[in-house]
Amino acid sequence: MPRARKENTVMNWKREGRIFLIIAAVFLATFYMPVGEPRFDNAILEALLLLRSYAREHVLLCLIPAFFIAGAISVFVSKNSVMKYLGAGAHKAVAYGVASVSGSILAVCSCTVLPLFAGIYRMGAGLGPATAFLYSGPAINVLAIILTARVLGPELGIARALGAVLFSVVIGLGMHLFFRGEELERAKVEAAMPDTPVARPLWQTTTYIALMVGILVFANWGAPSSDQGLWSMIFRAKWLVTSAFALGFAAALVRWFRMPLFRVAAAAVPPTLLAALVPEHPMLSFGAGIIGLSTITAGREDETGEWFGSTWGFAKQILPLLLIGVLVAGLLLGRPGHEGLIPSVWVSRAVGGNSLWSNLFASIAGAFMYFATLTEVPILQGLLGNGMGKGPALALLLAGPALSLPNMLVIRSVMGTKKTAVYVSLVVVMATVSGIIYGALF
Numbered sequence: 006m007p008r009a010r011k012e013n014t015v016m017n018w019k020r021e022g023r024i025f026l027i028i029a030a031v032f033l034a035t036f037y038m039p040v041g042e043p044r045f046d047n048a049i050l051e052a053l054l055l056l057r058s059y060a061r062e063h064v065l066l067c068l069i070p071a072f073f074i075a076g077a078i079s080v081f082v083s084k085n086s087v088m089k090y091l092g093a094g095a096h097k098a099v100a101y102g103v104a105s106v107s108g109s110i111l112a113v114c115s116c117t118v119l120p121l122f123a124g125i126y127r128m129g130a131g132l133g134p135a136t137a138f139l140y141s142g143p144a145i146n147v148l149a150i151i152l153t154a155r156v157l158g159p160e161l162g163i164a165r166a167l168g169a170v171l172f173s174v175v176i177g178l179g180m181h182l183f184f185r186g187e188e189l190e191r192a193k194v195e196a197a198m199p200d201t202p203v204a205r206p207l208w209q210t211t212t213y214i215a216l217m218v219g220i221l222v223f224a225n226w227g228a229p230s231s232d233q234g235l236w237s238m239i240f241r242a243k244w245l246v247t248s249a250f251a252l253g254f255a256a257a258l259v260r261w262f263r264m265p266l267f268r269v270a271a272a273a274v275p276p277t278l279l280a281a282l283v284p285e286h287p288m289l290s291f292g293a294g295i296i297g298l299s300t301i302t303a304g305r306e307d308e309t310g311e312w313f314g315s316t317w318g319f320a321k322q323i324l325p326l327l328l329i330g331v332l333v334a335g336l337l338l339g340r341p342g343h344e345g346l347i348p349s350v351w352v353s354r355a356v357g358g359n360s361l362w363s364n365l366f367a368s369i370a371g372a373f374m375y376f377a378t379l380t381e382v383p384i385l386q387g388l389l390g391n392g393m394g395k396g397p398a399l400a401l402l403l404a405g406p407a408l409s410l411p412n413m414l415v416i417r418s419v420m421g422t423k424k425t426a427v428y429v430s431l432v433v434v435m436a437t438v439s440g441i442i443y444g445a446l447f
Contacts, residue, residue: 048336048345055335055375056328065288067117068324069295070221074214075124076316080308081210084129091130091138097178104130104137105145105173114376115412116327117221118142120319123419131191132184132420136428137177139416144169144407151236152382153402160447161395165402168439172403176431183427205261213257219250224291244287248280251294262309264301272297323415330411334375341384353388356397359444361437367397368436371405372413372429381405396444404436 039045078087089095090103118139126135150169154162181188226243229236239246255273258264276294283289302313339345355366376384385398408429417425 044344044346044348048339051339051343051345052332052335054343055340056332058340059328059331059375063114063116064324065292065295066224067114067221068120068327069320070217070224071117071120072316072319072323073298073312074217074221075120075319076312076314077210077214077217078121078124078128079315080312081205081213082128083207086207087125087128087130091125091134095131095134097133100131100134101137101174101177104134104177105141105170107138107141115143115407115409116375116415119323119327119412119415119419123319123323123415126419131181132188132424133177133181135177136180137173139428140176140407140432141169141173144403145173146406149382149406156382156386157389157398161399161402164399164439164443168399168403169407172407172432172435175435176428179431180424180428184424209257209261213254213261216250216254216257220247220254223247223250244280247291258309263307264309268301272301322418326414326418327411330409330414331375334373334410338370338374341380342387353392356388356393356401359394359396359441361441363394363397364400364437364440364444365433367393367400367440368404368433371401371403371436372408372433373410374405375409375411376405394444395447396440396442398440399443400436400440403439404432408432 091100121142122135122139125138126132130138145166150162150166153165223239223243223246226240228240231237255269259266259269272294275297276290279293280287280290299313302309303317304310305313335345337345337347339349352370356363356370371381381402385393385401388401389395389398413425413429416428
């Protein structure tokens with residue numbers, strides 16, 4: 006037999022062997038699937054319930070606006086602007102300051118920040134500033150920190166705030182140092198790139214994106230624990246404020262992006278009618294607005310059509326991975342207050358005291374669990390009541406909201422397995438060390 010043919014035969018057998026092993030593994034998993042066992046059946050139900058909850062509470066109000074913002078960053082923001090403030094060669098104080106502040110303003114969950122991270126990273130942001138932004142978005146949530154201090158105690162709230170701000174910078178610097186060679190090469194390439202002309206002043210683009218950020222933030226403004234105060238007042242007026250941002254957004258489309266007025270007006274009719282007829286169901290109006298915006302931008306032969314194309318590209322890449330990750334997370338860990346395959350008593354026993362193991366376990370468990378915004382506080386309240394140590398509580402607070410299994414799957418698709426592994430490891434290690442120090446002090 007000729008040598009080349011023999012090598013091809015060996016390679017084919019290797020490929021066929023891998024296929025056989027996959028088929029055998031799927032068959033055995035199906036054959037021994039514990040259908041009918043209460044814990045397994047309940048875990049399946051919890052996974053589906055968590056997926057439904059995620060779809061209802063996060064996809065329409067959080068993710069879709071984030072996709073449009075990410076698409077706008079990719080199309081309307083010039084590479085030169087991104088590289089000036091966030092690029093690999095940008096001044097470090099400016100880059101990390103902008104990344105941490107802009108991330109904290111959003112106050113989004115670990116999944117909603119992903120399209121925005123992907124947008125700035127692909128536009129030329131340095132790895133360090135981009136990952137600082139990725140961490141700061143869900144971690145430096147002002148409302149969550151206030152709720153933590155009020156429910157779990159001021160010392161834990163202050164520790165969470167200080168730890169989250171410090172983490173965003175240290176993790177970004179750590180990522181830059183780990184991949185310094187790649188970043189230096191990237192900076193050289195960026196320096197050699199010619200300046201690209203911009204279609205409009207930066208302030209117009211910034212205002213346009215800020216209007217979308219306003220819609221995202223206020224549409225997702227959560228109910229405060231008290232009926233009094235500024236947060237409660239904003240919550241009661243959240244849809245009026247969201248509508249004001251939407252009106253400004255529509256005006257910007259007409260004025261700055263030359264969108265025909267009749268098209269924008271036609272797209273605004275259904276959400277306006279729904280808001281007037283069924284004000285108790287604002288998501289119907291919000292969904293109609295999303296459909297209207299998609300209709301008037303999709304397929305156009307100008308930059309707004311390119312914007313929709315970029316938005317759709319982010320949605321195709323990110324949304325399936327997030328939904329798969331949420332389903333798996335629900336299967337293993339269940340929803341808040343409900344068990345999945347892993348018994349909650351195992352978690353309670355593993356996070357007692359202030360040992361290295363308890364803090365490490367809390368960090369890892371938090372990293373893989375999915376926390377919707379603010380849900381980590383009542384979960385921790387229950388765990389602390391069941392004997393969780395204060396150090397592991399802080400470790401979970403610093404790792405949990407910023408990471409999740411769905412989050413990791415998407416990050417890997419954006420910057421690769423190696424960088425994702427280093428990023429996750431930095432978060433887990435720093436959360437563990439912070440927990441040990443905090444537990445020793447308090």
